[in-house]
Amino acid sequence: MPGSGSRSGVSYDARGLVEPHADMPDNIEVDGGRARFDAADLTIRQINMALRQLIYNDGITDVTVLNPSSKHSLAVGILKRCRIHFEGSPGWFACGLIDGPEVTINGRVGWSVAENMMSGVVTIERSAGSLTGAAIRGGDLIVKGDVGARTGIDQKGGTIIVTGDVGINTGFMMQRGRQIICGNAGMNLGDSMYDGAIYVAGKVRSLGVDCVPGEWDDADTELIERKFRIHGLGDPPEFQKFVCGKQLHNYDALEPSERKLVIH
Amino acid sequence: MCGIAGVIHRDGTADVGAELTAMLQSMKHRGPDSTGYAVYGPADDLVVIRFVLAEPNKSTGFGMEERLERNRAEVESRLAKIGAEVATVTSDTGYAFRATIRYGGDLKALADYLEDVPGCEVLSLGSSLEIIKDLGDAQTVSGQYNLGSFRGTHGIGHVRMATESEVDLASAHPYWAYPFADVAVVHNGQLTNYHQWRRRLEQHGHRFQSECDSEIIAVYLAEYMARGLSLETAMKHSLDDLDGVFTYVCVTGNELGIAKDEMAAKPLVLFESDPLVAVATEEAAIRALVKREVETRDPYEREVLVWEV
Numbered sequence: 001m002p003g004s005g006s007r008s009g010v011s012y013d014a015r016g017l018v019e020p021h022a023d024m025p026d027n028i029e030v031d032g033g034r035a036r037f038d039a040a041d042l043t044i045r046q047i048n049m050a051l052r053q054l055i056y057n058d059g060i061t062d063v064t065v066l067n068p069s070s071k072h073s074l075a076v077g078i079l080k081r082c083r084i085h086f087e088g089s090p091g092w093f094a095c096g097l098i099d100g101p102e103v104t105i106n107g108r109v110g111w112s113v114a115e116n117m118m119s120g121v122v123t124i125e126r127s128a129g130s131l132t133g134a135a136i137r138g139g140d141l142i143v144k145g146d147v148g149a150r151t152g153i154d155q156k157g158g159t160i161i162v163t164g165d166v167g168i169n170t171g172f173m174m175q176r177g178r179q180i181i182c183g184n185a186g187m188n189l190g191d192s193m194y195d196g197a198i199y200v201a202g203k204v205r206s207l208g209v210d211c212v213p214g215e216w217d218d219a220d221t222e223l224i225e226r227k228f229r230i231h232g233l234g235d236p237p238e239f240q241k242f243v244c245g246k247q248l249h250n251y252d253a254l255e256p257s258e259r260k261l262v263i264h
Numbered sequence: 265m266c267g268i269a270g271v272i273h274r275d276g277t278a279d280v281g282a283e284l285t286a287m288l289q290s291m292k293h294r295g296p297d298s299t300g301y302a303v304y305g306p307a308d309d310l311v312v313i314r315f316v317l318a319e320p321n322k323s324t325g326f327g328m329e330e331r332l333e334r335n336r337a338e339v340e341s342r343l344a345k346i347g348a349e350v351a352t353v354t355s356d357t358g359y360a361f362r363a364t365i366r367y368g369g370d371l372k373a374l375a376d377y378l379e380d381v382p383g384c385e386v387l388s389l390g391s392s393l394e395i396i397k398d399l400g401d402a403q404t405v406s407g408q409y410n411l412g413s414f415r416g417t418h419g420i421g422h423v424r425m426a427t428e429s430e431v432d433l434a435s436a437h438p439y440w441a442y443p444f445a446d447v448a449v450v451h452n453g454q455l456t457n458y459h460q461w462r463r464r465l466e467q468h469g470h471r472f473q474s475e476c477d478s479e480i481i482a483v484y485l486a487e488y489m490a491r492g493l494s495l496e497t498a499m500k501h502s503l504d505d506l507d508g509v510f511t512y513v514c515v516t517g518n519e520l521g522i523a524k525d526e527m528a529a530k531p532l533v534l535f536e537s538d539p540l541v542a543v544a545t546e547e548a549a550i551r552a553l554v555k556r557e558v559e560t561r562d563p564y565e566r567e568v569l570v571w572e573v
Contacts, residue, residue, distance in 0.1 A: 068546035088557050091547050106555055110547045111531060123369075128563050130528065148562035149528035168528050168565040186565060187526075 022046045025051060035060045037233050039074075040067035043124045047074055055082050068094075070110065075103060081120075092129070098139075111148070117158065119257075123231065130167065135161045136177065136256055142231050149186065153177050155196060157255035159227060171198050171242075172208065176255045180224060182237060190242050199224065199239035207242065216242035265337075265425040267291030267545040268437075268450040268512040268532075271553065272418035272571050277306065281406065281414030282432060284421040287542070287549040288402035294545060295389075295425035298436035299405040300397030302448035302515055303419035307392040310351055310364040313370075314387040314395050315339070318400040319432050321399065323359040331383075336343045339363075346377055356409045360398065372443035378389060385434070385473060390446035392416070392517055397436040417573045418520050420513045422450040434474040441486030442471065446517040449485065450546060451478035453510030453530045461506070468477075489516075495534050496570040500525045503566050514542060521570035522554040528565035536562045541571045 006221050022045040028037040035054045039047045039088030049066065053061040055078060062083040068074055070091040078192075089107030099118040103134040108126040117136045123144070134140045138158040146164035156172045165183035171190040184202035191208020198211075199220070220241055228236045271280060280303050288299055291428070305312075317335045318328070337399050339361075343350050348367040355361045363370040375386045386465065388395035394414075394498065398405045406412055422437035429435040441447035455461075455477040462472060462480060470483050481502065488498035495514065509529035514521045522532060522543050535542045535550045535558050542553050551559055563569065 044346065070551040072546075072548070087545065089551075108560060110533070112459075126559065127561055130535070146561060149565060167562070168526070 011090065022049060025050050028054070030054075030058070030060065033060055034062040034064070036066065038066040039071070040069055044071050044073055047071065048076065051075055051078065055080055063211070063235065068107070072110070075101070088125040089126075098122075108145065114139075117141065119158075121231075127164065133158075136160070138177075138255065140227070140231065142233075146183065151181075152177070155179070156235065157257065161227060161233070163233065169208070171196070171211070174198070178223065180227065180236075189246070190250075192248060193244045195244050200242065201237040203241050204240070204242075210245045210248040211242050212245040213240040216241050231253075235251035265294050265309060265427070266422045266437075266452045267294035267549070268420065268452050268511070268513055268544075269422075269544040269549050270418070270420040270450070270515065270520050270522070270540045271540070273540055274288040274571065274573060277415045279412075279414070279418045279481070281411035281459040282302075282400055282418040282554055285402045285406040285411060286552040287544055288421045288423050290548045291423050291544070291546055292401045292446060292551040296395060296401050296421035297396045297426045297431045298399050298424045298433070299402045300395065300422045300424070300436045300438050300450070301405075301411060301419060302393060302438040302440075302450070303395065303414055303416050304389065304392045304446070304517065305414065305416040306516065308519060309366065310392060311348075311362045311367050311393075312387065312394055313365065313378075314360070315363070315390050316360045316385050316387060317381070317383045320359060323357075329358075332458060335381050335383060336361065339378055342377050342381065343367075343374075346372065346374055352362075357398070359398055360396075360409075362394070367454075371445055374530075375443050384418040386440070387433075387444070387446065388440040389443070391515065393440070393446040393448060393515075395440055395448060396437055397422075397433055398440070399431065399433075399436075415519075418515060420448065420450045420515050420520070428454075429475055435476050436479055438439060438480040439473070439476070441482035442473070444486035444490060447482060447486045447489070447514070449478065449482035449512055449514045451481055451534075452513070453508060453509060453525070455480060455506055455508040457507040474510070478512070481506065481510075481514070485514055494570075495519050495521050498510070499568045499570070503568070512546075518573045519570055520536050521568065522563060523568045524563050524565060526566045528562075531565055533560045534563055534569070536571075543557070 008195040064085040066087045068090040071092040073093045074090045076096045081100040087106045092110035102228045103122045107123045109131040112131040112251045113195045114122045115134045120139045122144045127145030128143045128147045132147045132151045135154040136158045137156045142161045143166045148166035151166045153172045155177045157177045159178045161180045163182045168186040172194045174193040177196045179198045181200045185204045188208035190211030208238045348365040351364040353363045437450045440446040460479040485498045511530035511532045
């Protein structure tokens with residue numbers, strides 16, 4: 001019986017590692033193309049197994065997960081268009097490596113949400129931990145709260161929107177894409193960035209190496225207004241733009257999806 | 265890796281032993297090698313001493329039982345010689361002991377005198393602090409030392425994945441700030457100027473129980489507090505003096521404080537309500553304590569926060 005032996009619903013093998021065995025949960029309610037289940041007493045493996053079974057094998061396009069209870073690595077590696085709703089707060093590494101899903105999280109998330117996301121939309125209704133959107137390659141990631149340090153570190157495409165504050169080293173070694181920060185930014189904004197743009201409405205504690213104020217043009221206004229409209233964020237505040245000074249690194253500015261269109 | 269946790273009740277006592285066990289067990293994946301607690305019960309006029317006479321993995325073997333008994337008798341004899349009135353001496357394991365004494369003298373002299381007994385290491389000394397640590401996960405250690413029934417106002421805990429030193433008690437957290445009563449620390453991270461600070465503090469007469477960098481923080485803070493600084497000010501100083509990546513939680517007889525280094529490289533999540541403050545490396549530990557959805561946040565770089573009972 002999965003989950004036996006501990007109050008947290010997690011069991012461990014003789015080496016102290018998380019018990020790898022899991023059975024398909026039996027509390028899934030299916031209604032047409034929609035499904036929902038309560039994850040409170042399920043293991044991480046069971047939750048992900050249920051998501052994959054429903055989305056890949058059963059043709060379900062809209063799944064609601066109740067009570068994720070801060071468990072790690074939920075909804076990772078889903079490579080199909082679908083909708084996933086979390087009613088509650090997942091833990092670390094939620095929605096990593098996804099390509100296509102639209103995810104809403106009615107709670108907060110831990111570290112590294114949407115890491116390496118390739119496409120899709122992840123919307124978090126509350127705050128997020130550090131490394132939010134690390135190395136994302138595409139899609140939109142919206143956090144309606146504050147986030148920790150190193151937001152969008154190594155970002156390679158896509159858009160990250162934070163309605164609150166961000167911590168130290170936001171945009172560190174960012175290579176492509178956009179970050180729209182409505183609150184304040186911590187020290188070393190855009191440190192060692194290669195390319196892309198960071199928009200900040202609040203105060204910036206300090207700029208990182210080779211991050212400089214950028215020139216505003218109509219495309220910036222269009223981008224921000226469009227993103228705010230699409231995601232229902234109201235009227236955008238006034239932003240400052242920051243870009244790479246191109247003193248450290250300099251190479252082409254194609255995102256991975258654009259690179260595919262280039263004929264070599 | 266490693267996981268740290270802390271809890272403080274601002275409205276009276278609670279089952280802090282059971283609470284910390286639930287929090288630490290939910291982070292077992294961060295370190296199954298050893299688990300430690302620093303918990304604070306109601307203070308009274310007795311001094312509580314937690315000490316060990318052997319490492320758990322070296323506490324058996326030919327003649328060991330007799331040696332432990334002999335050394336335990338020697339500890340009691342020394343307590344009497346130094347002028348302490350022994351109220352109780354109990355042991356849950358045969359190698360780890362809890363003594364309560366009436367003693368108004370110098371705690372440093374007391375700790376040094378006891379640690380002269382072969383194998384003796386004083387884990388904690390104070391009017392309310394008790395440090396309990398042993399090998400294994402939180403449920404194992406809690407069961408061994410009956411921590412499920414421990415009631416108190418606040419405490420911290422640590423699950424350890426041994427990366428740079430032995431799997432033993434000396435390397436397990438929390439660390440008591442020898443020789444200062446009722447101060448303890450748990451830490452997640454690495455200090456890169458450990459040797460520099462160790463030499464400096466040793467020159468001031470401090471001794472260290474381990475080779476672990478985390479012990480520096482406890483002694484450093486206690487040294488500054490002994491000079492009259494508040495816990496919060498001492499912690500703020502530490503951000504300038506200690507080099508490396510770290511998040512730590514420090515507790516005194518009536519306070520719990522957290523500090524993050526200037527890179528905010530190590531995780532910590534904070535839940536704060538009027539009666540309860542809980543901090544942990546991962547949200548999962550907060551959820552093990554507070555079952556409902558709650559608002560939590562990651563403290564930022566160079567953030568120091570202190571709460572009082």
